[in-house]
Amino acid sequence: MKLRPIVIVLALLAPAVAAAPATAAGGSYSATIRRTEYGIPHITAKDYDGLGFGYGYAFAQDNLCTLASWVVTLRGERSRYFGPKAESDDPVRPVSNLASDVYHKSVAGSGVVRRLLARPAPVGPSDELRRLVDGYVAGYNRYLEDTGVANLPDPTCRGRAWVGPITATDMWNNLLDLDRMTSSSSFKDAITGIAEPEDEAGGPPEDKRAQPKPAAGSNAWALGRQATRGGGGMVLADPHFPWQGIRRFYQVQLTIPGVLDVSGGSLYGTPVVQIGHNAKVAWTHTVSHAQHFTVYRLELAGGHSYLVDGRAEPMGEQEVEVTLPDGTVSGHTLLTSRYGPVLAVGQTDEAAYALADANAANLRAADEWLAMARADSLDELRAAQRTYQGMPFVHTLATDVSGTAYFADTSLVPHVSDAQAKRCAASSPGPSPVPGLDAYVLDGSTSACLWGRDGDAVVPGVFGPGNQPRLARADYVANSNNTYWMTNPAKPLTGYPKAYGETGTDLEPRPRVGLDMIAQRLSGADGLGAPGFTLETLQATVRGKRNLTFELMRDDLLRLCRTHRSSSGSGADVRDACRTLGKWDGRATLDGAGAVLWREFFTRLGRPAKPGDPVFSPWRVPFDPARPLTTPRGLKIDDPGVRQALADAALFFRSNRIPLTLTPGQAQSYSSIPIPGCTEGEGCFDRVRTGGPLGTDGRYPEVNTGSSFMMAVELTEDGPRTRTVLTYSLSANPASPHHTDQTALFSRGGWVTERFTPAEIAADPHLGTVTVHGRS
Template identity: 25%
Template sequence: MKWIVRGVITVAALAIVAFVALATWEPFFAHRSAAPPARAYTAEIVRDEFGVPHIYGKTDPDVAFGVAIAHAEDDFFTLQDVIAMSRGRYGAIAGEEGATFDYVYHLLDARGTAERQYPQLPADSRALFEAYASGLNQYARDHADEVKLANLFPVNGEDVAAGFVLRQPFFYGLGNVIAPLVAGEPLRREFGPDIPGFPRAEPAPDAEEQTAMTGTHPLPWGEDAALLGSNAWAVAPERAGGPTTLISNSHQPLRGGVAWYEFSVESEDGWHFTGANFPGSPFPFLGHNRHLGWTNTVNRPDMVDVYMLETDAGGKRYKLDGEWRELEEKTVILPVRFGPITLPVPRTVHRAKHGPAIVNDQGTFAIRYGGIDSVAQIDAYYRINKATSFDEWQSQMARMAIPSTNFIFADETGTIAYIYNAAIPDRPELDEVRANWRGVLPGDRSELIWQGTVDYAEIPKLVNPASGWLYNANNEPFTAAGPGSDLPRDAFSPVLGIEEKQTNRSRRAYKLLTEAGTLDRAALEAIKYDMAYEREGYIDRMWDDLDMMQADGRRGEARDLLLGWDFTADGKGRADALAYLLIRDFMSAEYQNKPWPLMADKLDEAAAHLMTHFGRLDPPLSDLLRLRQGDKDLPLTGGSDTLRAMTTWKVDPDGRLNLVHGDSFIQWVEWPTDGGRVFSRSIQPFGAATTRPGSPHYTDQMQLFVDHKLKPVYFWRDDVLANAKRRYTVTNTAD
């Protein structure tokens, strides 16, 4: 019996050793970053009545240090997630879902790109990023109890830059290419001629069905990025009947790594800007300075090319220009947390001359995308923050360093502009492949491996149109300024891959702007908060389906209710809640080239949900749709694709729809024509203290947001100090 006891003790001891090893290995084997160069930083943070930080410093790096501290005070939780993604360690925090980010981090060689390109940036840009990293390190030292992952800090500027490399391509749809390739599924793209051995694409599955290496989670920002919307308007003073107006109305997730954070900066080096960023950035991505401002909307040009490689029998080499080349292969270890332990999961990533390569059952495919192997965007964003004129601002845009997103611009002189900004690949216009850049290209010809981007002159843009207004609502660039002012479609090469789609938001904005007279504040507010649908596009097709449907019972009752709908999601109609539940899936099918849903099935699902949780088909929309944070629970109106956008939700246990994506940061900017000071207002759905439930600023903007109201932005120092509720200085102790 003693040997049995000894055996049990041995097994138990081995189990304990294994548990300890699995619980502790990851921090010790992870890549460790050198701390930024030692330097003293000092910043003043002034918080207003809404807790929004205004950060001051002698130099720009002082301010960047303060930005990191202020943001960490409000949302260190999310900042750590972003830093973990930027270092390929998110799976050690978020498990399988986080590991998908880490896989893509290695696939795109985000670290290698940062290591190669970050040292080439101008010294002042690098100084900004090193100071920001120092601020994160300082906060982590001072609040060690909040740190999620051992050895996550210190970080340096190169780590922060790697995060930009990882995240930016997903805004123009890279995830919708990587996901099906990893899963071995057809690409959901517009194909040209068939490629031997590769099937013509059928629509891809829903986000919930997209799988990466674990088979359970969608790739980062894969399907979600496609739903990222936004509205933007700029109105010249002669049309506004007063000030030059810029309206930023972004639609982003309300929480997480791509949720907006509002702040203002000012230094003695001339950096003075107010706006918002995503966690992990030292500067705002949109907003205004005293002279000019801009906002963004997601655009979806064809920025990704896929090549099918001809490989040898062992799959170790691929043919290019008649010669065999080694397919680069690297084994990476993904940390995947399961409860108290973190498992080391090996995965292999490949690379060809074209770019990252993915091997699946159908073959080996390489991808190449706009902005590949570049970190120049972080320098360009810094420069446009400090631009003082349209010419200076446009000279930075002309670098084509910021890979994507439309820019709507306005300034103190009354200039307004729309730039269809995209680092579109400079593809050769070869006759035999001209129509197939959206398909799968042969990978054995180096002439198809483009280098660089098209010239700035080739992309669509409008400056000071005769209409006096510009807008974008994630629509094609050929409807931006109204009849007589719009860009001609045939002026741009089809090889550019410019999208040609409309949203309901764009149809409504175009109609309302075209029909309007003076676009003063009241008129623009009515347009911004419009909640109507046009019976066009997917909406028209939906109601045609309903018109043709033969139904009785509950389905027939629901059908008849919808046929009497006024196509307005203002909460006043009996069919608003039913229509809200129904529209999103059909909208997604239209915009994402997914299968058209069966109307009968979706109608039954929506009706069953309402009957289960409300006992009726016609509850008020505001009873169904809620804005919830902490102990606040407020009613909402608006639609998935209306100008007052309430795009995506999660279903709470009580059956209410808890908004998670839609109208987020809104900023309304005005430059008076009499030379007066720029003035702006803003709002966000919750409050400045994004993940601090104990803060009064966790929920203090919610009621204003629900009521379609804005709060003042204190841009000027005298206004900031006059409305200051807290004022303090932060410094670094060591790095």
């Protein structure tokens, strides 16, 4: 039904809204949007309908084009508007538009969203979430109707035929796709079997898997009363999500007086806060490396059928049609099984493979985040997680005013015991059908290899809360995408199913540097004053730009430099390179002269000297599971490959007339703004990732992943104290004043002082307020 015209009321400060229960308002919508520094919206309404309406309206003002493009993706219409061979707008794992369209049309055609919407909570969405979604859609559409496609402020989609109203179905599909982000949605090409197109010269496609792609990661700390100077809880949120597209964070505060008051980072196109805090509780997430899907090997029985317990079972067939730019239709047939979609890759005359995804029918995450936002204590947050069990692929780290630090991997993990994994894998020979797919490959010919069930699990087939790794402490818990094992080195976690990850394995440099940063702050050895965390020392700690691999290898490198001037293989003089690295302080700051040279040297370590040579480890002291915080370490300077790597790096700089003192501020940027930091492999905490290697001009391609929504929050009896920075800024619109303003702040190491209470918001000299109304 068409909405009535909107009413916008301008004011210095919106009138107070009385507390009211979260009930529908007879089909009408009303919300107040206050914007503070950097355009950050604070949205207040008397009910969930109005809150969603205000949020959808505010988001459309800043980022309509990004969501409009993604809706085209979710509907499987990219080929029609952008051509089948162009790359899709998926920021995590882009594929051709045709592969994207076939996949998304197959999801829509499966009816999974329709079936979930027909279920009551917690399996289906709650009434509150449904109203948020409906309101969000109405608010977005109202802004679009008021503005008009031809008058949109963002030139990216102004006047484009593919821009139009959105529906609640689009938003539910987006929430489902978010939950599938690291599982089914990452294997569109394997599911559809649609290869990358040939290049214009007719040659083979470019190997996109060999190029760096944005990958989700994160750092997270929850600090308890024994680790903080004030005795309350503190949280550091540092998610590493893509800097482009639909998986960006939007900073927002959502308030229904007396019902909900939450502030933090909300992923585009979702009406809830994923990482944030209220007055008493704060939480964040990191991507878990637990298994969230398995692969089943199907023993084929002729035709489109496979054997289960000795009986032939037919595969399902799904017909998918994609409209092309000329109006013709491209038809595709996808096969399905009892386990999930049958992969179009890896098939032989004897076997095929099916993908079984624990998040295949998961819409519960949004309700879980909404319930967490209403929690008044850590106990209530944990109860919300037990109720919905919807976290798709992330760990949770949280704390409250009492100062208890909490970690759990509550993500959806297939119920495959260690014994079952061993037994079922033994009867299913052969490697994983998809290169790089890290999952159990189980025997699909016997029902004995079906996923099990826990009595405390909301849905069958996954581990319930009683089997999930978790830890609560008074000092701290931390994670940087390592497994649960070293959440706190004083209390290593062990004994959980291997589907959650291995223990006793190399932590890798980034998790190690994070734990060392905490240890130094708690002992006062970091030069930041008395031991223990304050909000200010937390900010300083996480923006220190330490490069752990350089710290661990520096002494050996300088010893190598004293004895080695050139490599006999290349003849490159390394004396100037050694002098540069000897002067560098090991910090990847904007002016870190030596940081880029180290990166180029370090990334060459371990590379075979010539094709066919084995990869070598550059570490002098190998990893020892008994000493996970201090090994591996040192540089193996007697290995010819190490000397060759140093010579090759020096030669690259000299041959291309790039100064050896090239700094991160000179070499890497986003929207022409210099970006500090270094990479995952180097052991950098707030890492960056660029779109490719260093060019001969001394520049990396634009930064595309890294610290995204950084939040440092201290919970006190007087309310939260919070500092944030949205690294790529609030708006993707290049014409917006908030397109790069926080990026410039991030570049120079600054933070935004969050305004949370009505008094703090009212005191902002930049405050702008609108009240928006609409009726269905």
